[in-house]
Amino acid sequence: MKYEKTKEVLNQLVADLSQMSMVIHQTHWYMRGAGFLTLHPLMDTFMDDVNDQLDEVSERLITLDGAPYSTLKEMAENTKIKDEKGSYDRSMEERLATLVANYRYLVEVFEKGIEVAGEEEDNVTEDMFIDFKGATEKRIWMIQAHLGKAPELGK
Template sequence: MSYQKSKAVLNQLVADLSQFATIIHQTHWYMRGEDFLTLHPKMDEYMDEINDQLDEVAERLITIGGAPYSTLAEFAAHTNLGDETGTYQKSTEERMARLVEGYRYLQALYGKGIEVSGEEGDDVTQDMLIACKGAVEKNIWMLQAKLGKSPEVDTVEIEVKIKG
C-alpha cells in the first residue's frame, strides 16, 4: 500500500512541528516576569518533546517511503503556523495562550493523521499519532490550567489544511 494520505499528513507535521519548536523557543527567549524561573525550564521540556515528536514523525515518513521536508525554506513554505517577531512586550498569559493555540492546531492535525492512517490501514503510523495526540492534549490541559481555564480538548474544532 502506498499510504499517500498518511505521507501527506506526516510531512505536514514535519513542517508544523518544526515551526512550533521555533515558537516555543521564542517564548523561552523572550519570557520575563514572576513565573520566569518556573516557565523558562518548562519551555526546554516542551521543545524537547516537540523535537522528539518531529524526529519520530520524520523517521516514520521515511519508513513508509516518504521524504520529509528538511530545509528552513520548506518548513516555512508548508507550515500552517504563523511567524511573529520576538518582543519583550508580551505578557506571560499572552505567551501561554499562543502555545495553547499551537498545541490545539497540532491536536487537530494529529487527529486528521489518525483518521487518514486508519483509512489506509497504516496501523503503526496511527498508533504513533495517537500517542503524540495524547501528549499534546496533556500540554493543553497544563497550559490552560496555568491560564485558569479548563482544558476544553474536546470542544475546540480547528480546520486542518494539508499543503503537501
Template structure:
C-alpha cells in the same frame, strides 16, 4: 499501498512541529516576569517533547517511502503555525496563549493523521499519531491550567 494521505499528513506534521518548536523556543527566550523560574525550564521540556515527536514522525515517513521536508523555507511554506518576530512587550499570558493555539492545531492535525492512517491501514503510524495527540492534549491541559482556564479540548 502508497499511503499518500499518510505521507502528506506526516510531512505536514514535520513542518508544523518544526515551527511549533521554534515558537516555544521564542517563548523560552522572551519570557519575563512572575513565573519565569518555573516556565523557562518548562519550555525546554516542551521543546524536547516536540522534537521527539518530530523525529519519530520524520523517521516513520522515511520508513514508508516518503521524504520529509527539511529546510526552514519548506517549514515556513508548508506550516500552518504562524511565527512573528518577537518583541519584549508581550505578557507571559499572551505568549502561553500563542503556544496553546499552536498545540490545539497540532492536536487537530494529529487527529487527521489518525483518520488517514485508519483509511490506509497503517497501524504503526496510527499509534504514533495517537501517542503524539495524547501528549499534546496533556500539554494543552497543563498550559491552560497555568493560564487559569478550565480543561476543555
C-alpha cells in the same frame, strides 16, 4: 502509491513541529516576569518533546518511502503555524495562550493523521498519532490549568 495521505500528514507535521519548536524557543527567549524561574526551564521540556515528535514523524515518513521536508524554506512554505517576530512586549499569559492555540492546531493535525492512517490501514502510524494527540492534549490541560482555565478539549 501506498500510504499517500498518511505521508502528506506526516510531512505537514514535519513543517508544523519544526515551526512549533521555534515558537517555543521564542517563548523561552522572550519571557519576562512572574513565573520566569519556573516557566523558563519548562520550555526546555516542551522543546524536547516537540523535537522528539519531529524526529519520530520524520523517521516514520522515511520508513514509508517518503521524503521529509529538510530546509527552512520548505518548513516556512508548508507550516500552518503562524510566524511572528519576537518581542518583549507580550505577557507570559499571552505567550502561553499562543502555545495553547498552536497545540490545539497540532491536535487537529494528529486527528487528521489518525483518520487517514486508519483508512490506509497503517496501524503503526495511527498509533503514533494517537499517542501524540494524547500527549498534546495533556500539555494543553497543564498550560490551561496554569492560566486558571479548563482544558476546553473537543470544542
